[in-house]
Amino acid sequence: MDALNWATALPLIFMAVMGLALLAYVILDGYDLGVGILLPFATDAEKDVMVSSIGPFWDANETWLVLGVGVLLICFPTAHGVVLSALYLPVAVMLVGLILRGVAFDFRVKARDSHKTTWNRLFAAGSLATTLAQGWMLGAYITGFQNDTWGLLFSAGIAITLPAAYAMLGAGWLLMKTDGDLQRKAARWGQGALWPMGFALMGISLATPLVSPTVFAKWFVLPELFALLPIPLACVAAFFAIRHVLATPRVVQAGYGWIVFGATVLIFVLAFLGLAYSIYPYIVIDRLTVWQAASATESLVVIGIGVAITLPAIIAYTIFMYRVFWGKARELTYGL
């Protein structure tokens, strides 16, 4: 390809890399944030197992956020400034939440026993605050940072929905990583999160075209509407698959608990695809396209080479790590 084509293609490629990194983040940190949100409902012994089930993973999970925001920063510096300046306060809330839960992981097993309860609470509170802030940010992003009543209501709506969705991921994760009482509890938690998540997802899907005429115009035209129908239909199918597995203990006992996690991931992926379709070709909706916001092509080439070499390696050793820790989690050993 000649230089002109690279100038067209690279911003798109990096938009995809950024989107996938953020999708990976939402799914991966989503389940460990979800476990954090569910923590207050467990007994003390169960809390140790829950934390140990995410212990080896959380740090790498959060690194996907750094990559996603990193790509925004590196490849779309103009958009990065616009987005993060507009999201100043929710970003600060999220960061404080991430700080609290990240350190609580370590402090809770190292501090004296009388302080453990406090760190457990901070872990749960930090997880919830992070999730609420992320939901708010997603809402504000979709509306193009409208600060009118509907824009704020929409953001608030997503903010209170995301905890249910993350809790669902967390419950699905625990179904795979635990057994016995805790596994049965996880199924109940999943049932508790199921309908709030379902209603909210439906509400958001219907509200999005209403708050954004740009999105409305992309979905409600023929023949695109028919091509897009599989997205909501697959979501509905995934939803009822989750419902069936959670309500049928012998399916979980037989080792099919992973369906809950898998179907929740599927819903996240579909929602992501729907969102990507809604927003393209903008990076800040109605304001900046990916090309307007992109860095100089020669810088994109340099970072593109790095991504092409390292991303496969990152994925390979991430898979390796998940294989190492395959199977049921145990209680923490030697206080690491």
Added chain:
Amino acid sequence: MDAFTLSRIQFAANISFHILFPTITIALCWFLVFFRLRHTATRGTPAALGWEQAYYFWTKVFALTFALGVVSGITMSFQFGTNWPGFMERVGNIAGPLLGYEVLTAFFLEATFLGIMLFGRGRVSERMHLVATLMVAFGTTLSAFWILSLNSWMQTPVGYEIIDGKFHAVDWLAIVFNPSFPYRLSHKLLASALTAGFLIAGVSAWQLIKGTANEGTRKALRTAITAVAVVIPLQIFMGDLHGLNTLEHQPAKIAAIEGIWHTEKGAPLTLFGLPNEKEGRTDYALQIPKAASLILAHDSDAELKGLNEFPGAHPPVAPVFWGFRVMVGVGLLMLAVAWVGAFVLYRRRKQDLATLPRPLLYTLVGMAFSGWVATLAGWYVTEIGRQPYLVYGLFKTADAVAPHAPAMVASTLAAYLIVYGLLLVAYVGVIKYMAEHPAMPTPAAPHPAPAPRAV
């Protein structure tokens, strides 16, 4: 205060808090690799248990420190966008790839293998576990490489061209290996070794005082004292080279460090004094005639440029002046303590370390966090010394700030300061608690490896 000042304080608070933890973990991980290797080498002898104990105890400290470094580092990555959008808009073409390579090559490597290093014993082979520890050590060092490359480029920018006000890369090799980078990277890595070394020595000394020491404590103490005794003279030598490099590229910073207000030949070395920026002089100065010229130019009559040569383009004098003296003072103290410690330690090679003189132990405890003081002071010298520029000589800090309402920045700043203050107290408190309760659970493989099975 205006949003600019508040944003600067917030960035300084964030990065100061952040750097405390990587400064420990960069070198601490190599100490852990050493403990592991010694453990393997002494397997089957009584010494093996001691190395195992040292490894486990300091792995716990590493895990805690690393977690604090990660979460405060995530905060850093957002600060660019929330408070300094002008930085990436104008310098993004150069800063972006350097930051990107840090994330891609270092962050994922250390974060992923950390999981195996901390929780994988018994699930992977001993060799794989050692590889994981090595990968984490390699990752943390690589991370320092990239971030210091960017930081150094902001101090000594080369290999760029400016088109329509935006920086564009022309020569990546020149950008990565810019003139101050080798000095700054070496200086930082050695500082990390000293910080981790004095932390290990101080905590070990505390365990000896409190009677909670085990064989691992003695091995860790001996390793740490040996390391700092070797590293501190290297660091002083490297610091001098770094200073000469700064004189060449950033004479205004040196003028502020030395308190040289007017260009003069045979400039005196000011040991102490009160910089008076309004009057352009150092009050109550205690000086050695011609020594500054001798040290900086290796010629007692050499001319040194004064601050008068850089009107409106030199840093505030007092913080740079004092930061430098604190750093050098702590460095000299480290030299004294490290060498006395090494002397005493090696004289009683065969004896029990519990008989070490109390004053030495208490001094080591007092020095446990001396690396933090010197590191922060040094960073203030170099970063405040870069002001008023963000990219030295080319792009002013004030031009990068986001125009937020001061009250909003003040509220987030207050939140960060409260969280950071509490975490700092908790961190030091928990390390003290761990030192006094060095529970040593089952060494070797903590639990049998389960057969992988589908879930």
